[in-house]
Amino acid sequence: MFKYGEGGVAGWSTLCGAVNGAAAAICLVAGDAWEDLVNELMAWYENNPFPSDTSNQYAREKAFLVKEMKSDKTLPQSVAKSTLCHVSVTEWCKKSGYKSFSKERSERCGRLTGDVAAFTVDMLNRHFDKAFTPVAKISNEVQSCRSCHDKGGTIENTRGKMNCMPCHDDPHKKPKS
Template structure:
């Protein structure tokens, strides 16, 4: 009796699936337009995706707004890609861009671990989506970030005059600026806290990082606009101190000779000379 019931269920499942298949074929014949539209909506487009020049200042304001929605990494990603979704549509309508988005994990240097600055993380992901030149552009973005004083004068001005896109500000003060000399969240936040006197949990620190997210999105768009025009030229070069370290300490095969490390960060931010 049990065997008979199992056979009955198997036959019923088969005919149910066959009916669904037949329906699908019928739709394919009689409703090809519907199938085609659905297929286009779910199609995974090869990279890079289309890019059109964007407004740098709008990217700055959207990056700041994105931080308020879901912190630094999601914010910078949003600041670059939301305008592209608005201007171009597909394929940008196939991924979550409105925060929380796919870069949410990068907040606070990846889930609060204070490693790579979330704004750099989100901006780099966006850059990789839209250009084959992502490596030199990201390299340029990181080099600029290390030496830039955050938050920018432009972001400080927007906040003090309430010209960002948020309704209620964490702080509208002109905030102290600092140079991290590192792409790491830990170094960036710590140096700013020491320069400003605010603790890492202060609302002013949070506002500083919101402005920084906007600044990073804006500079990434500036570089992408140059790339779209065929005018992007890398300018970042190692400082004299870093170049000196890299005479021995670089990616190589001779560990004893000092080739026991790799990277491009300012060595002396964390190390003293000859201790690598």
């Protein structure tokens, strides 16, 4: 059912497919706790360096359960800054120097998917062990944008908890004189 998630929905590069599937899995099992757990997943994804050291190590040791690896190299890591495929891939290409349709980028997304699945399973286990405490926090930078543009703000013309900066940079900066 979740084939459509690949490439951020059929190659459109919107929501990362790893997050999409993991969020659905959370909703299937976690009842009313889904919102806190999905929120935590989204915030973690935005700020975690991918692929993790663990998945780089699994790759070097050929410990992944795949028939053929696209690369067994240790891949460079980047922080996605966003749960959008488009931003996540671009940040990694900028950091790593690899092209967006290289086999290394494809392998990077495979390892990232493993990282997201592992984080989600661990978080769900903690939740069911009553040992889960959310740590996700909206950054001061985004909170500052939201104070005018989001719910209750004087402008209130949008919504969202995403990091604003990858698209908007500093929208209120003065033009250079």
